[in-house]
Amino acid sequence: MSDEVAENGHSEGDVPEIELIIRASTIDGRRKGACLFCQEYFMELYLLAELKTISLKVTTVDMQKPPPDFRTNFEATPPPILIDRGMAILENEKIERHIMKSVPGGHNLFVQDKEVATLIENLYTKFKMYVTKFESTDTKEASQPLLSHLERINDFLAKRGTRFLTGDTMSCFDCELMPRLQHIRIGAKAFRKFEIPTRFTALWTYMANMYELEAFRQSCPADQDIISHIKNQLGLRTTARIELETPVFTTSIPIVAET
Incomplete structure (x- = not known):
């Protein structure tokens, strides 16, 4: 797995660290892939990291050659996967709901229109x-x-x-x-x-x-x-x-x- 840490992420005080596992490039297996949902949640969490409500860590996983620890923890579940204080959220709808309801500041992103x-x-x-x-x-x-x-x-x-x-x-x-x-x-x-x-x-x-x-x-x-x-x-x-x-x-x- 390859890691990217959002530059605006902070780990001071009790700010929670959120990890987002996203699909890696299908070309080189390391850089960001083009999964729409991965980018959507990456953007939402990055905005929250800029506001310093969370510390954001982004990890890319090559699904053509997933590392052993990924297979052990998530079997065949494809990214995006959100990990919040040790809890893994695996489905897109559940990730979105978690960002909205449980990630500090997340509710501000989810307006009704x-x-x-x-x-x-x-x-x-x-x-x-x-x-x-x-x-x-x-x-x-x-x-x-x-x-x-x-x-x-x-x-x-x-x-x-x-x-x-x-x-x-x-x-x-x-x-x-x-x-x-x-x-x-x-x-x-x-x-x-x-x-x-x-x-x-x-x-x-x-x-x-x-x-x-x-x-x-x-x-x-x-x-x-x-x-x-x-x-x-x-x-x-x-x-x-x-x-x-x-x-x-x-x-x-x-x-x-x-x-």
Whole structure:
């Protein structure tokens, strides 16, 4: 297992140490992998570590070659796994509930906003449907459900006028949406040559705000790991030799979208 400790984690006084075990890269088995839930919880916990309510330790595990101690403790359970003061939480819904109810400060991230919850629901499903439709000869038609959903998010952000989805501070919805937007940005381009339109200026501004945050930067997988994850998850093919490439992290936005 490989360890990463969030720079903002603290162990002073009675601040609890939280360990998050995440999937390692399927390329090198050490750096961060591209599991969406792993990044979502990493971001939430990193934000809490920045507030000094917890000390955060992040451990990557290569699931192709899990170490003996991992197999002994967790058998075949895949990450993410959260360990809080010796107690392991193994299922995604239980991890989310634990962060909300039991991790100091966690309840502040979980705001109630049905409009936002409905808005971001099924976005990633539409992306997966799009990139797997190789039989479609009409790329524009195949991309329309995804494009329409991205446009709705863009229009919502433009209307609401806040830095993040629910206001000017981050919430659990941002930690859920942004990793998926990054997968869409990197994966749709790699497999279908699709790019998020620059006319979605509110969406690009939102992504630029997220790119500035250490919580996103520290948790973000390399472009190659996102491509590898999507390829393996959906059984897709790519001609890129991503295993041989130097890791790249795309965190800039198009110049047109800045104006």
